[in-house]
Amino acid sequence: MTPPADTPAASTEHPAPAAAVDLAASVPAGTEETPFRRLAVDFAASRLAVLGLVLFAAILFVAIFAPLLSPQNPYDLAQLDVLDSRLEPGARSGDGKHVFWLGTDDQGRDMLSAIFYGIRISLGVGVIATLGALALGMTLGLAAAYFGGRTDSIIMRIADIQLSFPAILIALVLLAVLGQGIDKIIIALLAVQWAYYARTVRSAALVERSKEYIEAATCLALPARRILFRHLMPNCLPPLIVVATVQVAHAIALEATLSFLGLGLPITEPSLGLLIANGFTYLLSGKYWISFFPGVALLLTIVSINLVGDQLRDVLNPRLQR
Amino acid sequence: MTEPTLQVENLRTHFFTRQGVVKAVDGVSFEVAQGRVLGLVGESGSGKSVTGFSILGLVDPPGRIVSGRILLEGRDLRAATPEEWRSIRGNRIAMIFQDPMMTLNPVLNVATQMTEAVRAHQRVSEQAAREQAREALVRVGIASPDERLDAYPHQFSGGMRQRVAIAIALLNRPALIIADEPTTALDVTIQGQILAEVQKLCRESGTSLIWITHDLAVIAGLADAICVMYAGRIVERGTVDEVLDAPMHPYTRGLLESVPSRNRRGAPLRQIPGMTPSLLRLPPGCAFRERCNRATETCFSDPPLYELGGRQVRCFHPIHAEDEAAEEA
């Protein structure tokens, strides 16, 4: 019954339409609307996410400048005095020179410094493992999407099977077989994570692949590798960024868990997980600070990354983009 | 003369959205006499469904009833408490929705969905409720009701599902049934069956019926009275014969003329030019002005609802019989 829109009006007058309410937010004149800028503005809409970002920036700062920031190098045996061990937070050292703001552990190490170094290692391992998994997963995912057919099925089958097992199990098995060591942990974390990236990239790439600019590139007989990396990849980045952020947090948590269980990093490279493990036995006798503060540091790291990741996910969601 | 089953006076239901206020129902008044059928006709966006929901108090936020009176058998519904509302719904007023596939819960069987409707309003055992459900299914013409009771909605055809919905509506012998486009989602052949069914049942039980539709052909054989709605208001009201044989509002006439069977074969189908206005940006004055070939300067102001010989029309230039003849020539 509804008449079609393009029927020419018979003999009615066409009064000027009432002034339409301008519902679009106006961009202040003179500012350039680059994608990055828009991303930044959208991101800042959530105060919680900005808080997370600030927190993370602080943690990153600590991680990078740990040696400069720590009052004491906790792994320089010459600086340690076993008489200072197990002191409460706020206590003074035996020679009266420093204050141990967060207490000391059983070896007399300043907890604050240990935490700073620990953050450095935890964050470092987490980020490197994630980047590695990203590279591996991305390559495999792109290959699966681009070549299709059997390559696709094989890669995705393996990824699916792997994803159906809990990460911790896979990591444990790998470590049991490979042994301890920082490189082995990174390999384990990599093996656990690559599948997420592969799947994400593959879905995004499949969508892009059917778009015209890829056809054009193929017609130009560009080599597959070039098409993959110069053309497909950049457009698959947004979902990747979201996954990567969240996965860094997972990687850090997983490494901490593994170290806590005694299977992760060796004692020479104590991450936050190891610090927590060290303090476990003292928990029951009330010397909580040896485990508690590294735990809080771990928590803050993970939560800040998650906050950032959550907001990034909302902001980069193509379905919400105007 | 008994009082009318339902009286709606100046009902206004507005939706308060971020883009502005949508006046979905803006000053609607009508009555339904006992045992009578009222047809509420209009396009999508005219406010007819919202009117139906308003009568049941089922308008979801951001909408709400802003003003007006709704009297059910003389009782003011807007003064009812939530618990009173609950006891009226499905009991004194029942509703039949448009798409029974969406309205019947897919994971519960038909018996459950029927007995719960009974036991929400009558203190009877599950057995007794099931008996009532069974009888209701027989009344709407469903064979082997016992099997059907234990079945799930997706095992029924569209027509059968709608019959079940009608059966549910009749369970507690309501005074009024509101049917919101119940046959729109059905095949044309089934439509006819359902229509006949509903008509018979209402006559038998003396239940009043409001039939909401956009299809004039459907309403022609069923209704006693018709209200035509446009942009949230009633633009014409009268008995079915009056409105369909001699429409007064240009919109009504336009609707009638666009019905394919009314057009001569071979001649181009007549249409109403233009589009329904967005309820967010109603033009000043008569909402139909921009599409009307009888519009004049006067139409820039809001036309009131005029009474003309027992009928009502909201137009400054209603069509009279002589005009019709003149235009045909």
Added chain:
Amino acid sequence: MQSIVVLFVMSALVFVGVYAIGNPVDILINPQADQEDIERAIKGLGLDKPLWEQYLVFLQRAAAGDLGKSFAFNVPAIQLILERMPATLELATAAMVIAIVLGIPLGLLAGLKPESLGARTIMAGSILGFSLPTFWVGLMLIMVFSVHLGWLPSNGRGPTTDLLGIPVSFLSWAGLRHLVLPATNLALFNLALVIRLTRSGTREAMLQDYVKYARAKGLSDARVIGVHVLKNISIPIVTVTGLQFGALIAFAIVTESIFAWPGMGKLLIDSINVLDRPVIVAYLLIIVTLFIAINLAVDLLYSVLDPRVRLADAKG
């Protein structure tokens, strides 16, 4: 069918991992034996035969239930694991129960009034539940409830009684006391998951036509939510949590270590630490089998719960 393939693939992978990557001699033979014993063992285990032959022997033995002997305890690895399984299963089941019993009501609340303070608190809590590493939460639980308040024990399992031949500890008060902390710790991740699932399911369901129709029939809110909505959302929730059961058993590894709970997980960690590799291999294979069994069970459960699937299968 596919599951059997997975089982084979996994067994092949484990086999390769044990026999080809590591030094097989180290893995299967106690490294403290002397040279003669080692050579005898090599012959005995058939390690001097070609790889594919070894694999067949492995499969044969595995089918018969022989997955090697534990170095540390000198009993068949399988026996060790099966002894500990009830403890882990009890822990995982308790965690699952907690997650569902607490999670669904909380999620419903959050879904029905999403803008309320209660809902926001619950959602914030669920984010924490996701992000906090399980072991840290365990530590905190011990710190607060065992050390500080002294209410609950921090390690071990309570006394067990036999239920249908399986030793369980939750039937006694003492047993429950020991079960509470580790089960809660393990449940946290799943609890967050259930809350989020229930909340989004509820929000979606409330917008559906059948809810409006149910209200139009004059049903009480309690019934609309408790029967109509709940039945619809419970299907995806149950299936997801069912699948999570496998993850619970895996995460129990951490919880068992912290709370010294004598289950399979703790056995695994101990074995890894002392390089008791037959136990590791046996654990892996059993876990894989368990996973596959869980997947099958969940598939079955789904068809029982959703009448649409059930009847389509019956017809087709």
